[in-house]
Amino acid sequence: MRHLATPQEVADALDGVGYLADDGLATAAFLALRMGKPLFCEGEPGTGKTSLAIGLADALGVEVIRLQCHEGIDATQALYDWDFPRQLLHLRALDGKVDPDEAEKSLYTRRFLLARPLLRALEAAPCVLLIDEVDRADDEFEAFLLEVLSENAVTIPELGEIRAAEPPLVVLTSNRTREVHDALKRRCLYHWLEHPDLTRELAIIRRRVPGISDRLSAQITTAVRRLRSAELLKPPGVAESIDWAHALLALDRTDLDAASAAVTLGAVLKYREDADRVIAAGLDALLAG
Numbered sequence: 561m562r563h564l565a566t567p568q569e570v571a572d573a574l575d576g577v578g579y580l581a582d583d584g585l586a587t588a589a590f591l592a593l594r595m596g597k598p599l600f601c602e603g604e605p606g607t608g609k610t611s612l613a614i615g616l617a618d619a620l621g622v623e624v625i626r627l628q629c630h631e632g633i634d635a636t637q638a639l640y641d642w643d644f645p646r647q648l649l650h651l652r653a654l655d656g657k658v659d660p661d662e663a664e665k666s667l668y669t670r671r672f673l674l675a676r677p678l679l680r681a682l683e684a685a686p687c688v689l690l691i692d693e694v695d696r697a698d699d700e701f702e703a704f705l706l707e708v709l710s711e712n713a714v715t716i717p718e719l720g721e722i723r724a725a726e727p728p729l730v731v732l733t734s735n736r737t738r739e740v741h742d743a744l745k746r747r748c749l750y751h752w753l754e755h756p757d758l759t760r761e762l763a764i765i766r767r768r769v770p771g772i773s774d775r776l777s778a779q780i781t782t783a784v785r786r787l788r789s790a791e792l793l794k795p796p797g798v799a800e801s802i803d804w805a806h807a808l809l810a811l812d813r814t815d816l817d818a819a820s821a822a823v824t825l826g827a828v829l830k831y832r833e834d835a836d837r838v839i840a841a842g843l844d845a846l847l848a849g
């Protein structure tokens with residue numbers, strides 16, 4: 561794993577892979593690396609949490625292993641499971657030729673273990689383990705995560721302990737649809753991600769959408785900032801700014817005026833109520849100046 565000695569080196573390495581971090585975020589990532597602590601990133605959707613983990617892995621030259629959380633996720637989906645169909649085949653192949661105890665023992669070996677993201681991350685270290693949208697999982701799963709993260713090891717009753725040779729760099733993200741427990745946060749360094757400021761967002765668009773003009777990217781960032789302060793159901797994130805840029809380019813529009821905004825609004829606003837509201841207030845007002 562590449563060694564990054566200062567927050568500035570982290571920022572530069574991220575920049576090198578197309579992720580533009582501000583000082584606060586680069587420092588948080590640096591400290592997570594240096595202190596060997598998980599980094600807990602919270603913020604609105606589209607503020608760059610998931611892509612930070614991917615960018616860090618790129619920058620460090622290691623694999624990123626992603627555990628996408630969802631309602632009802634449990635240990636068999638996160639850690640490991642037994643490969644039942646293969647075990648069955650194996651048993652058939654033995655066809656009563658071995659002693660039942662021996663047969664059973666042969667079923668619970670590494671060969672028949674399906675490693676899910678958490679176990680893969682322990683085995684693949686050094687790597688970046690992205691535990692994405694942890695706010696979607698339930699309390700029980702959080703407690704389970706806490707256990708794995710504090711040990712950097714798991715015990716599989718049939719096999720014994722599997723310990724990471726080198727603990728993975730863990731990045732947890734939350735869109736804050738609910739509050740994650742203090743116990744889990746206490747293990748982590750915490751960073752709140754804001755939408756980027758005007759200059760940074762402009763730079764992100766220019767980086768992610770090659771060939772876009774200064775003028776068009778400036779028009780987009782200005783309009784998106786206005787949309788973010790318009791009390792919408794779903795304020796646009798960076799992803800939407802980038803999509804808007806791609807949509808305008810795809811239609812060969814070189815200018816964000818009321819006409820081009822009207823036909824591309826679906827790239828930025830994802831609720832009918834939001835679109836209605838913005839149109840009622842006037843697209844000219846959104847784009848003025």
Ligand SMILES: Nc1ncnc2c1ncn2[C@@H]1O[C@H](COP(=O)(O)OP(=O)(O)O)[C@@H](O)[C@H]1O
Binds near residue numbers: 578604605733798802
């Ligand atoms: N600081 C940044 N530098 C470069 N690209 C960014 C940055 N922040 C966000 N993006 C881009 O915005 C999009 C949304 O980011 P994402 O990480 O999915 O947000 P989140 O996980 O917070 O919802 C991605 O396409 C990502 O590449």
Ligand SMILES: [Mg+2]
Binds near residue numbers: 606609610692733
């Ligand atoms: Mg995300």
